[in-house]
Amino acid sequence: MTTVLEQQTIQDEFKNRMNEDELLNCMRCGFCLPSCPTYITSGYKETHSPRGRIALMKAVVDGLIEPDEDFEKSLNQCLGCRACEPVCPSGVNYGHLLEEARDIINQNKKHSLPVRTVRKVVFDGLFPHPNRMRTVTGLLGFYQRSGLQKVARAAGVMKLFPESLATMERVLPKVPTMREMKNRPEFVPSQGTTTKRVAFFTGCLMDTMFLETNNATMKLLQLAGCEIVIPKDQSCCGALHGHSGEKDGSKELAKQNIKAFEDLNVDYIITNAGGCGAFLVDYDHLLKDDPQWKDRAVDFKNKIKDISQILYEADFHKKVKLQLPYQIITYQDSCHLRNVMKTASAPRELLRAIDGIDFKEMKDADRCCGSAGIYNIVESEMSMQILDYKMEQTKATHATTVVTANPGCLLQMKLGIERENLSDKMRAVHIVDVLLEAVVK
Amino acid sequence: MLKEEIRKKLIAVVGEENFDDSKVGRLAYSFDATPNFQAMPDGVVSPRNTEEVSSLIKICNEYKIPVVPRGTGTNLCGGTCPTEGGIVFLFKHMNKILEIDEENLTATVQPGAITLDLINAVEAKGLFYPPDPGSMKSSTLGGNINENSGGLRGLKYGVTRDYVIALEIVLPNGDIMRSGGKLAKDVAGYDFTRLFVGSEGTLGIITEATLKLVPKPETKKTMLALYQDLEAAARSVSKIIASKIIPTTLEFLDQATITVVEDYVKIGLPTDAKAVLLIEQDGSPEVVQKDIEKMTDICKSENAVSVQVAQSDEEAEQLTTARRWALSALARLKPTTILEDATVPRSEIANMVKAINEIAKKYDLNICTFGHAGDGNLHPTVPTDARNKEEMERVEKAFEEIFIKAVELGGTITGEHGVGIMKAPYLELKLGKEGIAAMKAVKAALDPNNIMNPGKIFAKDSRKRVVVGK
Ligand SMILES: Cc1cc2nc3c(=O)[nH]c(=O)nc-3n(C[C@H](O)[C@H](O)[C@H](O)COP(=O)(O)OP(=O)(O)OC[C@H]3O[C@@H](n4cnc5c(N)ncnc54)[C@H](O)[C@@H]3O)c2cc1C
Ligand code: SF4
Ligand code: SF4
Numbered sequence: 035m036t037t038v039l040e041q042q043t044i045q046d047e048f049k050n051r052m053n054e055d056e057l058l059n060c061m062r063c064g065f066c067l068p069s070c071p072t073y074i075t076s077g078y079k080e081t082h083s084p085r086g087r088i089a090l091m092k093a094v095v096d097g098l099i100e101p102d103e104d105f106e107k108s109l110n111q112c113l114g115c116r117a118c119e120p121v122c123p124s125g126v127n128y129g130h131l132l133e134e135a136r137d138i139i140n141q142n143k144k145h146s147l148p149v150r151t152v153r154k155v156v157f158d159g160l161f162p163h164p165n166r167m168r169t170v171t172g173l174l175g176f177y178q179r180s181g182l183q184k185v186a187r188a189a190g191v192m193k194l195f196p197e198s199l200a201t202m203e204r205v206l207p208k209v210p211t212m213r214e215m216k217n218r219p220e221f222v223p224s225q226g227t228t229t230k231r232v233a234f235f236t237g238c239l240m241d242t243m244f245l246e247t248n249n250a251t252m253k254l255l256q257l258a259g260c261e262i263v264i265p266k267d268q269s270c271c272g273a274l275h276g277h278s279g280e281k282d283g284s285k286e287l288a289k290q291n292i293k294a295f296e297d298l299n300v301d302y303i304i305t306n307a308g309g310c311g312a313f314l315v316d317y318d319h320l321l322k323d324d325p326q327w328k329d330r331a332v333d334f335k336n337k338i339k340d341i342s343q344i345l346y347e348a349d350f351h352k353k354v355k356l357q358l359p360y361q362i363i364t365y366q367d368s369c370h371l372r373n374v375m376k377t378a379s380a381p382r383e384l385l386r387a388i389d390g391i392d393f394k395e396m397k398d399a400d401r402c403c404g405s406a407g408i409y410n411i412v413e414s415e416m417s418m419q420i421l422d423y424k425m426e427q428t429k430a431t432h433a434t435t436v437v438t439a440n441p442g443c444l445l446q447m448k449l450g451i452e453r454e455n456l457s458d459k460m461r462a463v464h465i466v467d468v469l470l471e472a473v474v475k
Numbered sequence: 476m477l478k479e480e481i482r483k484k485l486i487a488v489v490g491e492e493n494f495d496d497s498k499v500g501r502l503a504y505s506f507d508a509t510p511n512f513q514a515m516p517d518g519v520v521s522p523r524n525t526e527e528v529s530s531l532i533k534i535c536n537e538y539k540i541p542v543v544p545r546g547t548g549t550n551l552c553g554g555t556c557p558t559e560g561g562i563v564f565l566f567k568h569m570n571k572i573l574e575i576d577e578e579n580l581t582a583t584v585q586p587g588a589i590t591l592d593l594i595n596a597v598e599a600k601g602l603f604y605p606p607d608p609g610s611m612k613s614s615t616l617g618g619n620i621n622e623n624s625g626g627l628r629g630l631k632y633g634v635t636r637d638y639v640i641a642l643e644i645v646l647p648n649g650d651i652m653r654s655g656g657k658l659a660k661d662v663a664g665y666d667f668t669r670l671f672v673g674s675e676g677t678l679g680i681i682t683e684a685t686l687k688l689v690p691k692p693e694t695k696k697t698m699l700a701l702y703q704d705l706e707a708a709a710r711s712v713s714k715i716i717a718s719k720i721i722p723t724t725l726e727f728l729d730q731a732t733i734t735v736v737e738d739y740v741k742i743g744l745p746t747d748a749k750a751v752l753l754i755e756q757d758g759s760p761e762v763v764q765k766d767i768e769k770m771t772d773i774c775k776s777e778n779a780v781s782v783q784v785a786q787s788d789e790e791a792e793q794l795t796t797a798r799r800w801a802l803s804a805l806a807r808l809k810p811t812t813i814l815e816d817a818t819v820p821r822s823e824i825a826n827m828v829k830a831i832n833e834i835a836k837k838y839d840l841n842i843c844t845f846g847h848a849g850d851g852n853l854h855p856t857v858p859t860d861a862r863n864k865e866e867m868e869r870v871e872k873a874f875e876e877i878f879i880k881a882v883e884l885g886g887t888i889t890g891e892h893g894v895g896i897m898k899a900p901y902l903e904l905k906l907g908k909e910g911i912a913a914m915k916a917v918k919a920a921l922d923p924n925n926i927m928n929p930g931k932i933f934a935k936d937s938r939k940r941v942v943v944g945k
Contacts, residue, residue, distance in 0.1 A: 058810035058861065063508045064549045064613045068589070078567040080503035080548075093502050098515075104499035123803035124812075 036103065040143050044101045047138045048094045053131065057092040060085065060126045066118035071402045072111050075419050081108045084118035084128055091135055101139065109135055111413055113420075114277050115369035115402035116312075120376075129374070130319060133276055140279025222252055222262040229259035229348065233300040233337075235291075235314065237307045237441070238270040244441050250470040251306045251341050257473065258348040262304075267294040273313035276320070277407050288317045289327060292334045303334070306341040306466055308371025308440040309407070314338045315375060340371055341466055342439060346380035351387035356472040358388050363468070364396045364433035366424070366447060368440035372400055381439055381465050388472045394431040398423075403438075405446030417446075418453075425450040428460075436462045477517045481538055485520055485562070488530045493521040493568075504563045507548035507555040508610075509897060510811050511861045516543060516557035521565040525643060525651055525682040528564070532680065532926075533649035535562060541929050542647075544676040546587065546618030549610040551814060552895025554622065554675050558930045564680065566617055572596055573683070579657045580688045581640065586617025586681050593686075603691040605632035608891070609802065617681055623673030625891040630849030631723045631757075632689075634891065636672045643683035644671060647922040657685060670917070675893050676928040678921050692757035695723070696767045697791035698784045700752045700774040701745060705729070708750035709825030711777040712848050715754075716821065718773065720766050724755035725849030726798050729828055732805070732843040732856075736797050739804035744797055748780065752848065753798045801845045808858035815874060817881040818852040818890030830880045831855050838873040840866075852890035878904060899934035 036044070066084040067073050073083035080086035087108055093099045109132065116129045218236070232255060236248055255262055268291055272284030291314070295303055305311040315338045317331040345351070363385055372378045378400070386393045404410055404420030428436055428450070436451075438444045447462035477485075477496060486494045495501070496518040506513045517540070522528045535542050541561025548555045557563060566587030574583040575597055582597055582604065590611040597604050607626035608614055614624070620642075625634040641655035644667070654667035671678060702708040712725060728736070728751040737744040744751070752774070756766045767784055774782045785791035806812045819827045828844055831853070835842035846853040855877060857870050878888045878901045888894075888901045903911055915933060918925075 055810055059807075061508060061510065061806055061812050062506055062548075063610065064547050065610070067547065067613045078565075078570075081499055083503075086503040089506060090499060090502060098513075099498045099502050102498065104497050108499060124806040125803070 036101070036106065036143055041100050041102065043142045044139055045094055045097070047142060048091070048101065048135070049097075051138055052091060052095050052134055054095065056127060056131055057088060057095065059124050060088045060092075060122075061124050062089065063123060065123055066121050066128075069117040069121045069401075071113060071115065071117065071404070071420050072416065075416060075423070076111075082111055084122075084126075087112060088126065088128065088131065091131060106139060109139070111416055113369070113402050113404070113406040113409055115406060116373040117369060117400065117402065120373055129316075133279075133281065136277070136279035137281040138279075218264060220264050220266060222256060222264070224259050224261045225256045226259055228261050230261075230301045230344075231263070231299065232260045232302045232304050232344070233263045233265060233295050233298050235268060235271070235295075235303055235305045235310065235338075236264065237305065237310045244444075244464065247306065247441075247464045247467055250464075250466045251304070253470055254341070254345060254350065254466055254473075255304065257354055258345055258350040260304075260344070260348070263298050263300060265294040265298065269294070271310040271313045272320075273309050274407055276313060276316075281320075284313075285320055285324075288320050288331070292317065292327065292330050295334060295337075296330065300337065302339045302344060303337045304339055304341055304344055306439070306464070308340065308368030308375065308377075309442055311338055311340050312370030312374035338375075340375055340377045340380070340439070342371075342381040342384055343375075343377045345469070346383055351384050355474040356388040356469065357474050358391050358468075358472045360390055360392070361435050362392045362394050362431060362433040363388070363435045363437060364394050364428060364431045365399060365437045365465075366396070366403055366428070366443060367400045368438060368443050369400075369402045369406075371439050381437070384465070384469060385437060388469075394433060396427045396431045396433070398427055403443050403446045403450070405440075405442040407442060410446060410449070421446060421450045421453070425454050429454070429456075434460055435468065436460065437465050437468055438462060439465050477540075478538075481534065481540065482518070484534050485518065485531060488527050488534070489520050489522055493523070495519045504545060504548070504555075504565075505557065507545075507550050507553065509551050509553040509556065509895070510813055511867075512553040512556045512558075512896065514556055514558045515560065516563045517560045519563045519565060521567055523568040525645060528645045528680055528682055529649045529651055531562070531564070532645055532647060535926055536647055536649065536924055539924050539926060542676075542680070542926050543928055544586075544617070544621070544680050546615030546621075547589075547610075547613045549614050550618065550622055550893060550895065551816075552622075552675075552889070552893040552897040554893055554895035554928070554931060556896065558896060561926075561929075566615065569682065570615070575600060575602070575688075576657065577602070580690075581657050581685050582688055583641075583683065583685045584616050585683060586615060586620075588616050590614050590616055590619055597688055598691055601691050602688040604638065604686060604688055606635045606638060616684060616686070620672055620681055620684055621674060621676050622891070622893040625847070625850065625852065627724045627726065627755075627847065629847060629852070630725055631721045636669065638687045639668055639672050639684055640687050641685035642668050642671055642681055645680045645682055647679060647924065647927050651682075655685070673893070675895060675931050677918060677931055678927060680927075692723075692759075694760050694763050695755060695757040695791075696763050696785065697753070697755045697794050698767055698771065698774075698782060699794040699797075700754070700779040700783075701748045701781045702750040702752070702778070703748060703780055704778065705749045705828060706825045707777045707779070708752055709828075709848075711752060711774050711779065712824060713822055714773045714777065715770055716849070718769065720756075720769060722754050722756045722766070722770065722849065724753065725847070726753040727751070727824070727844075727846055727848035727853075728753075728797060728801060729832075729844040731841060732801055732845045733797070735808060735843055735858075736800050736804045739807065740796060740800050742793075742796055745780075751797060752779075753795060798845070801843075802856075805843055805856050805858055809860055811859050811861040813857045813859060813870060813874075814892075815855050815877065816846075816852060816890045816892045817855065817877050817886060817888060818850065819881050819884045819886030821849065821851045823884040823886065824848055824851055824853070827851075827853060827881065827884060827886070830884075831877060834873050834876045834880070837876075838869040840869060840873055842873065847890075850890065851886065875901070894932045896931060899930075899932060902932065902934065 076082040272287035275284040318335045321327040321331040403424045404417040410417040505515045541559045543557045544564045545555040569585040570587030571585045605628045608624040619635045623636045734746045844855045
């Protein structure tokens, strides 16, 4: 519940803080409607469309409506996938509007105690601290290895959680041990002649739960002729904070990362998680009002590149022979990689270059899978409907391998496969893992 | 606010889940693509079939509540803005393509079906539905029919009107009537199909439509011609038509538009060019080849500084870039974009563009003109800022002069966007007192309580556009 008083402050803050030019820039042409997953999945509700959400934000600024429960629901149900941006003739930066709106609501609303506790632990206590992330992931590993997992499953503890979370627990990857996670070198030379010097943004989820994928990423970079710097002081990208209305938290993380990567004398900063990458390239917007950091943020942003993009540009797929036993492979776009980082054809070209396989494009591969950060947990119902559609399209390709480019999407696709009882026929993998598997030694 | 009694009755028809009178729910349907117009409806209903539409409209008629039918709300004339409140009717459940009849070459659709979905569905069967408004990815066929929308292929293939052959209509009293049929010929009584096409939701609700299809053309070719002289471009257009070639598309961009587009997409358009013509022809390969050659000659003989013919699909794609980006480039310039559609006989294009440029100078505005040269349908567009009241006033005056000029040249105030509220004050310019009276008589006969989309088409007073408040 939001109290009347809270509504009043939220409304005032909307007036003060929302970018009116950007709101007005939406000419309400409706060109974004067919691209919005929540508009489609809600049965074409304008309140669940980009145009509708922008109109609602503007109406709160103009005082036409109060920021009531329905208003919050409309914003909460947005995936933040930003599929509405590339199709917008006016170039409305919807992502920025959404982030600001969510931040205002979050800063001015008292969450219920349990929600507050969880938020505090996650946003302040966990993600900003790589070592704690490792510990938690470590605990998960202990849970998996010790047999506790079996006990918990047998006792039906997981039934207490929303369905998506319960299934999610089953699909989480086998996590590495604490020792594996801590042993990260700070420099890795290239294999063969060095053509580029890059820094690697490891990402908090990627460097813990998906450590193997990070290792694979570095191997591919080495093969592509890159020498790699991995600065120790880097932190979480801040996306989870930014998208959940914890803007101040994300600014601090941004500064820490800019500092960590600043003086490395590298050509690019490489990420292998579309979600992180998209947030990193937005640092200049995040810090636009901070004169000390603004320009440094621009320098940082200009260096960000996704792993697929750099491999493609470095002709990795032409230089290295790639081959796999026959299988049908399909690719699910990471929304942020596609819509914000504008990397869509590189991963496809890399996959097509693998000998022996059949690459099949699925229908609406560019539509969100419903993962969207913690969306699949907090908006479970909508998320599962979106996932069901995604699985239908995946199945139609008869693919046995579904490739993604972001940890959230990867988990969500694994979840989809598990829900459809297809785990013996279909696998979901990160693009770098399948590429490394295909490298002919 | 709706009386509880009426609310209950409406809900009894469609169920709770298809009725919404929450503030947020109503706000989301308080506007369309028309700049600066907004008004709250009292409720929103989503009927599931024709019978429900009929029951709902009977309730509205009984209580004299305004009914505002709405497709996707992409119209540019304030056509779905509930200026007098009332109930917005949505057709999100009635959005099916019911049948594609390959023997009679027809498609039967519900009003909420999306234009592009129909175009794709019929093309998959080797057929063709030509009306292709720029908004076809999101617009509905119900909206297209009620605005009589045109598109890029209008020159050769005509507009929506030329493809509607039968309708199912729910009249304001709840009666369900059918007009036309899958017939090439039909003279049984008044042509109600034609009357309802372009009626902007003011006469009744269309619940089903049968559309004519044609065979899909075998090939298509694209060419682009640049001019240093506006008149030369206009002469090329006239000469092409005079030499008995009807191209599918004959689009025009003026210098102001070219400059804005080049600034934005940087594709190497010469910004000192006065006009660009984008020409496309479709049909059998031999005819297309011959026509393109002939048109190339004509453009060159009229001193086009460059003529490019696309040799592949990719090249064609490149040549159309400028036209495709025109609206985006303009829309990004300023927060508000006002796009009009004054239309003149083809032979008057150059005069109209010149007049627009003079008017722009007079009111110190940046008016960029592009549009369908072959149809004489121009889109003078002003990038502006609705918050700047003083400039908005100049915009308004400029457009008034543009409309007057268009009518003077034998043209019309709107070629395809409709009258709605935006152009209601100017309708008399085009129709005269008598024309308005006759139209009002038709409206009164079918909708005596004036519940259907009230305030649209006919101006209550000489209220001006743009400055209508919230
Ligand atoms: C960027 C842009 C480009 C455009 N390009 C073109 C173009 O190239 N050519 C063109 O002609 N137009 C164009 N338009 C205008 C607009 O898209 C068209 O008028 C379109 O047909 C509207 O369709 P809609 O589904 O959005 O209808 P709406 O805007 O929702 O409604 C349009 C009218 O139809 C009525 N209506 C809708 N459904 C029904 C029904 N079932 N029964 C009775 N009345 C009904 C409404 O009351 C309203 O008066 C463009 C608009 C934009 C924003
Ligand atoms: S496409 Fe852009 S301008 Fe059009 S309605 Fe959507 S956000 Fe607004
Ligand atoms: S971000 Fe995604 S879900 Fe949200 S409005 Fe845009 S397209 Fe829809």
